[in-house]
Amino acid sequence: MERIEQAVILAAGEGQRLRPFTASKPKVMIAIANKPILQYVIEAVARNGIRKILVVVGYQKEQVKDYFGNGDQFNVELDYVEQRQQLGTAHALKQVRESVRGKFLTLSGDNIIEPDTISELVQAQANTILVKEQENISKYGVIEAQDGVVTSIVEKPKEALSHLVNTGIYAFSDDIFDLIAQETDLTSVILNMIDLGHEVKTCEATGPWLDVVYPWDMLQLNDMALAKISPATGGTIESGVSIRGLISIGKGSTIRSNSYIVGPAIIGENCEIGPSVCILPSTSMGNNVCISPFTIIANSIIADGVEIGPSSTVQDSIIDRGCQVKGHFVTQSGETEIKVDDEYHRVRIGAMLGEHCSIGTSVVTAPGIIAGNRCQVKALKVLEESIPDKGLVV
Amino acid sequence: MCGIVGYIGEREAQPILINCLKRLEYRGYDSCGIALLGRGTEVYKGAVRIETLERSLQPNDGRTGIGHTRWATHGKPSESNAHPHTDCSGKIAVVHNGVIDNFLQLREQLTNEGHTFRSETDTEVIPHLIEKYYQGDLEQAVSRAIVDITGAYAFIAIHADQKELVVARKESPLIVGIGDKENLVASDVPAVLDYTDRVMYLEDGDIGVITKTDVRFTQNGKKVKRAEHRVPWGIEEAQKAGYDHFMIKEIHEQPKVIRNTFAGYISALEPDIDLGIRSDLDFNNILILACGTSYHAALVGKHAIERLAQIPVRVDIASEFNYSDAVVGKTWVIVITQSGETADSMRALKKAKELGCHTLVITNVVESSVTRIGDDVLYIKAGPEISVAATKSFIAQLIMLYLLAMARASVDVRSRGSLIAELRQLPNKVHEILDREGEIAERGRYLAEHENVFFVARGINFPVALEGALKMKEIAYIHAEGYAAGELKHGPFALLTPDTPVVAIAARDNTYETLLVNIKEIKARESPVIAVAEEGDEEIEKYVDFVIRVPKVDPMFSPVVNSIALQLLAYYTAKERGCSIDTPRNLAKSVTVE
Numbered sequence: 001m002e003r004i005e006q007a008v009i010l011a012a013g014e015g016q017r018l019r020p021f022t023a024s025k026p027k028v029m030i031a032i033a034n035k036p037i038l039q040y041v042i043e044a045v046a047r048n049g050i051r052k053i054l055v056v057v058g059y060q061k062e063q064v065k066d067y068f069g070n071g072d073q074f075n076v077e078l079d080y081v082e083q084r085q086q087l088g089t090a091h092a093l094k095q096v097r098e099s100v101r102g103k104f105l106t107l108s109g110d111n112i113i114e115p116d117t118i119s120e121l122v123q124a125q126a127n128t129i130l131v132k133e134q135e136n137i138s139k140y141g142v143i144e145a146q147d148g149v150v151t152s153i154v155e156k157p158k159e160a161l162s163h164l165v166n167t168g169i170y171a172f173s174d175d176i177f178d179l180i181a182q183e184t185d186l187t188s189v190i191l192n193m194i195d196l197g198h199e200v201k202t203c204e205a206t207g208p209w210l211d212v213v214y215p216w217d218m219l220q221l222n223d224m225a226l227a228k229i230s231p232a233t234g235g236t237i238e239s240g241v242s243i244r245g246l247i248s249i250g251k252g253s254t255i256r257s258n259s260y261i262v263g264p265a266i267i268g269e270n271c272e273i274g275p276s277v278c279i280l281p282s283t284s285m286g287n288n289v290c291i292s293p294f295t296i297i298a299n300s301i302i303a304d305g306v307e308i309g310p311s312s313t314v315q316d317s318i319i320d321r322g323c324q325v326k327g328h329f330v331t332q333s334g335e336t337e338i339k340v341d342d343e344y345h346r347v348r349i350g351a352m353l354g355e356h357c358s359i360g361t362s363v364v365t366a367p368g369i370i371a372g373n374r375c376q377v378k379a380l381k382v383l384e385e386s387i388p389d390k391g392l393v394v
Numbered sequence: 395m396c397g398i399v400g401y402i403g404e405r406e407a408q409p410i411l412i413n414c415l416k417r418l419e420y421r422g423y424d425s426c427g428i429a430l431l432g433r434g435t436e437v438y439k440g441a442v443r444i445e446t447l448e449r450s451l452q453p454n455d456g457r458t459g460i461g462h463t464r465w466a467t468h469g470k471p472s473e474s475n476a477h478p479h480t481d482c483s484g485k486i487a488v489v490h491n492g493v494i495d496n497f498l499q500l501r502e503q504l505t506n507e508g509h510t511f512r513s514e515t516d517t518e519v520i521p522h523l524i525e526k527y528y529q530g531d532l533e534q535a536v537s538r539a540i541v542d543i544t545g546a547y548a549f550i551a552i553h554a555d556q557k558e559l560v561v562a563r564k565e566s567p568l569i570v571g572i573g574d575k576e577n578l579v580a581s582d583v584p585a586v587l588d589y590t591d592r593v594m595y596l597e598d599g600d601i602g603v604i605t606k607t608d609v610r611f612t613q614n615g616k617k618v619k620r621a622e623h624r625v626p627w628g629i630e631e632a633q634k635a636g637y638d639h640f641m642i643k644e645i646h647e648q649p650k651v652i653r654n655t656f657a658g659y660i661s662a663l664e665p666d667i668d669l670g671i672r673s674d675l676d677f678n679n680i681l682i683l684a685c686g687t688s689y690h691a692a693l694v695g696k697h698a699i700e701r702l703a704q705i706p707v708r709v710d711i712a713s714e715f716n717y718s719d720a721v722v723g724k725t726w727v728i729v730i731t732q733s734g735e736t737a738d739s740m741r742a743l744k745k746a747k748e749l750g751c752h753t754l755v756i757t758n759v760v761e762s763s764v765t766r767i768g769d770d771v772l773y774i775k776a777g778p779e780i781s782v783a784a785t786k787s788f789i790a791q792l793i794m795l796y797l798l799a800m801a802r803a804s805v806d807v808r809s810r811g812s813l814i815a816e817l818r819q820l821p822n823k824v825h826e827i828l829d830r831e832g833e834i835a836e837r838g839r840y841l842a843e844h845e846n847v848f849f850v851a852r853g854i855n856f857p858v859a860l861e862g863a864l865k866m867k868e869i870a871y872i873h874a875e876g877y878a879a880g881e882l883k884h885g886p887f888a889l890l891t892p893d894t895p896v897v898a899i900a901a902r903d904n905t906y907e908t909l910l911v912n913i914k915e916i917k918a919r920e921s922p923v924i925a926v927a928e929e930g931d932e933e934i935e936k937y938v939d940f941v942i943r944v945p946k947v948d949p950m951f952s953p954v955v956n957s958i959a960l961q962l963l964a965y966y967t968a969k970e971r972g973c974s975i976d977t978p979r980n981l982a983k984s985v986t987v988e
Contacts, residue, residue: 005623024829051595051623057636062828065636066646072567072582075595080636252657270657288653288818290662305822307662307815322822356822 004103004122004171005052007045010092011038011109012058012083017213017340020354020372020389021320026059028109029067030212031303033225033284034266036067037212038109039074040225045107046076047115048122054099055109056092058083088184089168097177106186108168110212112221117207118169126173128201129190131164132209139213140165141187143202150200153187164202167209214340215370216347218318222301223282226264234269241274250287268304280315292327300350309361317350320357326379328362336368354389396477396491397421398568399585400460400550400559403576403606407459410589412448414578415461417585419444420640420780422465424759429478429487430456435554437487439476457606458557460550460579462489465778466760470514479518481525482510485554486532488524490517491581492547492566500542519543524551533603536560537615540601548596550579559604563596570594570602570609572622577604594620639975641781641869645961646828649821651786652954654775655793656817665810667801671770675752677726680707683715683742684730687784687864688791692730693857694953695795701950702813703802712742720749727751728798732779732787734762743767756794758787772798781976783869785961788861789824792954793817816948820955823945827958834942834959837924838966841895847872848886848896848921849960850879850912852905858953859899862960868978870968879905879912890919897963899956900927900934903949913937926959928952 015027022030028038038055045053053076057064061082071078081099083092093106103126105118121130129150131143137157143164144152154161166187176189179198183189190200210221231246235253245263249255253267256274261267265279268287273279278296286304291297295308298315302308306319309327316333319325331350338345351365354372360379371377372389381393397418401407411428426447427439432454440447444463462477478487494500497516500523505511509522523539524532532553540547540562548566550559561568561579571578571586571593578586579602583593594609596602600618602611611618637643659667680699682692689711696707710718712729716738727746731739734757743764746753755768758776765771774790796817803810827834841847847866849859856878863876877886879898890896896916900909913923914937923938928946935941942963944955968975 003621005621024825049621060829061636062646062831065643070582070634070636075567077583078636254661256663270653272662288821290818292662305819307818321825322819324819356826 002103003049004105005050006054006100006102006104007050007052008054008056008093008096008100008104008106009038009041009045009109010056010089010106010168011064012056012061012086012092013110014059014086015110015212018215018218020352020370021215021218021318023373023389024060024355025063026057026061027212029060029063030218031284031286031301032112032212032218032221033229034268034286035225037112038064038068040112040114041107041109042068042071042074042076042078044113044115044118045105046074048118050105050122051076053078054096055080056083056095057081058086058092089186090180090189091184093186094177094180097174101174103171103173106170106172111167112208112210112212112225113169113205114207117205117209120206121169121171121203124171124203125201126171126175127193127198128171128203130167130169130171130205131202132167132205133163134165135163137163137165142166145202148201150190150194150202152194153190155187164204167205169205169209171203214345215318215352216338216345216349218301219299219316219349222284223264223299226266226282226284229264229266235271238275245281286321303355315350316348318352320353320355320373322356323353323359324357325359326361326363329359330364331369332365332367334367336366338368338370351383396465397463397581397585398461398477398489398491398548398550398579399581400489400552400561400579400604401576402458402557402559402604403573404457405576406454407456408451408454410578411459411461412444412451413588414580414585415444415463417588418463418581420778421581422463422778424464424466424471424762425473425476426461426463427476427478427489428459428461429480429489429552430454430459431552431554431557432456435480435485435487435552437478437480439478440473441471441476458552458559460487460489460552460559462491470760471762474513475515477515477517479513479515479521481521483525486521486524486528486551488517488521488549488551490520490547490549491568492549492564493545494519494543494547495545496543497545516545517549520547520549521551524553528553530555532556532558532560533601533612536562537601537612540564548581557605561596561602561604563600564598568596570596570604570620572609575606577606577609579604591624593623595623596620638969639781639965641783641785641975642965644779644781644786645958645965647777648786648789648958649824649828651774651776651790652793652821652824654777655790656797657775659797660814660817662814662818665807665814667797667814669772669797669801671754671772672752675726677724677752678705679723680705680726680728681722681746681751682707682709682728682730683712683739683746684709685712685736685738687788687861688730688732688736688739690857690861690864691788691791691795692728693860694792694854695728695799697854698796698799698950699802702799702805704804705802710742712736713738715742716745720745722746722749722751725751727753728756729753729764729768730756730791731764732758732776732784732791734759734764740764740767756791758790782978783865783964783975789954789957792957793820796951813948813950816951820947820951823947823955824958826945827955827962830943831962834962835966837940837942838963839970840940841866841872841924841963841967842870842970844893844895845873846889846894847874848882848890848894849874849876849899850882850896850909850916851899851901851956852879852909852912853901853903854950855899855901855905855953855956858956858960859897861957862897862899862964865961865964866967869964869975870971870973871978872967872971879909882912883915887915887919890916890921892920892922895922895924897924897926897960898938899960900925900931901949901952901956902928902931902946903952910934910937926956
């Protein structure tokens with residue numbers, strides 16, 4: 001069977017349930033262990049020998065282009081096609097009609113995958129769906145199949161008809177464009193194909209397929225992804241710094257005296273840490289982060305350009321790009337109920353701060369607090385409720 | 395970043411290599427060179443741009459060759475440092491992209507074994523290593539050489555006695571283009587697209603032997619197959635990373651450029667900035683000399699230095715200074731030029747030296763001509779700028795001037811600390827502007843319908859008005875004038891009509907109230923007014939037709955955010971008018987004539 005040599009990655013979506021972290025970036029640019037989700041997908045595709053990748057961009061497309069450029073850093077040829085309105089996966093795929101020929105892979109840029117996840121699919125025939133066995137199937141499209149041939153797909157079923165879920169990764173040929181017709185999502189296209197008597201096969205993923213649906217999923221994935229980073233110690237590490245476990249420190253970063261770092265953890269470029277800062281597993285820190293003395297950061301994601309003042313405790317938390325946090329900031333962590341889209345989720349988490357928040361001295365947050373982008377919280381406040389974008393707590 | 399190419403086939407290699415190199419110019423252009431297998435291995439190279447090298451070449455009937463274009467990040471661009479590099483015998487030539495980590499050690503070892511090195515580059519160890527292991531089989535010598543090398547590389551080697559290109563790749567981009575009785579090698583696919591659309595990608599650790607009819611690969615001594623791919627879509631444009639023009643790509647690089655420029659100079663804990671230039675100079679005034687966009691950066695620098703360091707600063711256009719009876723006393727002269735080759739700036743620098751002034755050069759190009767003349771040098775880290783209209787180099791120049799002002803600041807430690815904190819946040823603020831590009835694009839489409847535009851501002855943003863107007867002229871071909879807001883009433887008012895929009899830059903500093911008065915005067919002439927104003931400034935909405943919002947920053951840094959908003963405005967105006975944005979008519983990137 002002829003190998004597939006081109007891939008189309010759908011990266012136009014916003015990821016509304018991940019707000020506030022998708023307010024100014026598309027879901028595919030959410031960083032897990034300092035790497036955007038899309039990068040995991042591109043790397044997995046490239047490792048399977050596919051070099052020509054077309055990325056369908058839409059929401060905040062410049063962020064994707066600025067990061068990935070023409071792909072030469074990732075050893076692939078990237079080109080971009082814009083989906084002006086995010087009407088659905090089939091509509092997104094239709095945008096590349098003029099640009100692909102023959103067999104190709106279609107992937108969602110939203111899920112973290114590894115090379116072996118798709119290693120069988122790249123050799124499959126056209127019209128094959130990559131499926132993954134999943135314990136909890138309630139939020140996915142469930143595939144019913146007989147002898148590897150799809151008989152139906154049921155979106156978000158109440159009862160478990162099967163444990164095979166649709167990963168949104170397919171092998172297609174350019175015939176698919178005629179079959180899309182006026183449909184906007186791929187599930188409907190597949191169902192139509194089955195009705196018309198086309199054979200749609202399944203291929204089971206052997207590697208991981210991880211989904212980021214809600215903000216707290218980011219922490220769990222971060223922990224998993226950190227286990228696979230390559231160790232590096234760039235920058236300056238002053239005397240008296242203790243470093244243990246799997247650690248990556250980017251170039252230009254300074255770790256000052258008496259800091260204590262326990263991996264797995266990743267620290268980006270040009271960060272200033274310490275003196276006397278404690279970084280505990282599983283923490284990811286972006287570029288240009290500044291952590292003042294006597295602060296403890298544990299199991300958290302700290303994005304680019306964040307500054308955290310002295311004597312703070314940040315755990316199980318996500319602090320997005322450019323937040324300015326003064327000293328004595330404490331994120332309490334614990335089990336709590338968080339409401340997203342009228343659904344309650346029980347999770348164990350600290351605080352989640354959107355981009356460019358400004359937090360005054362001695363602020364304490366209750367577990368599960370979500371602060372939108374550009375919130376301002378004055379000194380000595382206890383945050384017990386989430387605050388919307390540009391919220392002001394005085 | 396560098397770019398490499400190779401050709402083997404039945405045609406003359408030289409014009410093909412030159413053409414491929416031009417396609418790779420976006421990866422760097424401070425020096426370049428080619429090597430051809432003709433009568434032995436012939437090398438032609440220099441610290442010049444590709445067009446210059448091309449003009450100096452004689453026709454050559456060599457059918458095999460390699461080429462290189464360089465962007466120096468360390469080690470100066472000079473003829474000896476330019477690629478290709480050769481071994482002692484002069485038979486082996488190599489072009490390389492990447493960094494050899496253990497080159498010092500290898501170089502010492504090879505020197506002890508009797509090899510003679512002629513450059514300061516890490517690359518030169520490769521031809522000497524190949525020479526060391528060469529016993530009539532180039533592929534074997536290369537595979538033995540890479541065992542000794544640690545680091546990242548993509549390189550092409552040729553030998554005068556062999557009719558083949560031998561390539562190796564690890565962690566740097568390299569592709570092979572398959573032609574008809576000819577094959578090519580390059581750093582990226584667009585470089586070879588004029589000759590073929592069939593390409594192969596090398597994997598890390600691959601060694602390839604390429605003849606005019608055959609391409610084969612090995613990895614760790616074992617034969618491997620690499621699939622041939624057809625290039626299916628028009629990736630000629632890929633170098634622009636999906637953008638329509640280099641200018642907009644470069645505008646989007648600015649957060650990174652700002653970070654790179656201040657990285658290493660500022661620290662949250664240490665409020666003193668040490669730029670590594672002489673600090674014991676005896677001077678009581680500063681003269682900054684520059685041309686074009688750099689001149690506007692200089693004018694912003696004047697405000698910043700005078701405010702923070704309380705040293706009088708004069709700014710002069712370099713070409714004017716050259717014809718003036720310049721009076722200098724204890725003057726420190728700063729020359730700003732992106733390319734480091736601008737003829738007028740070079741001459742001004744020489745004149746300042748002759749007058750006995752200590753000189754500092756601020757440039758983007760490592761070891762360019764000015765750096766050999768100036769007493770001190772500061773590099774902005776903008777990377778290669780392809781678009782003729784300067785954007786990221788202007789912003790990087792501003793950052794360098796701020797650092798200079800802060801390094802000399804006589805303000806207290808508290809203010810210095812807060813300025814550093816503000817500077818650190820600037821890249822994030824710039825992101826915020828880029829995130830709202832769409833709103834600015836709309837204003838651009840509006841301006842595109844007009845033939846005259848005024849830009850007004852006061853204080854530290856007056857140069858931003860000049861720069862905003864310059865961008866509008868050079869890429870959108872709209873007649874645009876930058877004015878100090880207070881100067882409008884001394885003449886230009888006569889030109890204001892309902893068809894002449896005015897862009898007013900309203901920074902929240904001591905000029906704000908008077909600027910509002912000026913805006914009212916303009917509105918009285920019925921000119922449409924577009925204000926550039928910070929987030930949260932609601933007052934301004936009462937007086938103007940449109941507001942372009944920029945994030946709130948310390949007024950001293952407002953030229954950075956305001957300029958970027960105006961770059962986008964000029965870009966989208968030009969795009970709407972269908973102008974040739976990256977190469978405007980009658981203009982060249984670096985003006986090397988007076």
